[in-house]
Amino acid sequence: MTHFLRLYKTFIAQYFKRLLEYRIDFLTGAFSFLFDQITSLVFIFIIFSQIPSLSGYPFEAIVFIYGFSLIPKGIDHFFTDNLWKVAYFMVRRGDFDRYLTKPIHPLLHVIMETWQIDALGEFLVGLSLVIYSSTQGVIQWVWTDVLVLPLTMIMAALIYTSIKMMVSAIALWTKRSGSILQMIYSTNEFAKYPIAIYHKIIQFTITYVIPFAFTSYFPARYFMTRENPLVNLGGLYVIATIFTLFGVYLWQIGLKAYESAGS
16 A cells, blocks of 8 residues: 555656646646536526526526536546547557556556646536535435535546546557547536436437436436435446446456557
């Protein structure tokens, strides 16, 4: 454990050195993210200026679901964004080889090596929207939420992470899988709103195939209604656990099959 913490401290120090070197990139990314979120919120506001509710949900409930969706996504974005590089170019360029010579598992090394600091904006915007909607009476918090809510956010974040693990692992065979990851990951946008507004095919896809609905809609529905915890929360916990274990497994067999692309 001491060795692990010492390594992590080294990674943190190296990351902040890089961050200081690329401040313009960070500021550009942060501005782009804020612009996207403001645009989305304006879109929601325009919709509700024309209708009283969306699929039975008032404005404040939609804001809660939207904000809820950003928190686990931000957590995943902050800690595991380096998996995108594996999917897009690390293996193809031969850069991945250096992870195989280190005294730490390559998957853990990839994840620990980089933080994505602009993900804090994603997390804070989501938290602000959840707090705002809570003040509007959408949620009646209970004392058990002190434990349940953080656990739920972590498990929801693991769904994002596990999907990135599974698809990035494909690159260990094919040398790149970034376009596949981008296509799959983009479906998380559907999870920012009640799934009932979508066609049945989309509902099925984001619930049973690429289960992003369990990162926001289902747990958010539980906190708003306190109904059916077995599905709304239990489904999330089970799916997150299975997907994470499968993602790690794919990396394990991918590493055994890995052949360097060279320099």
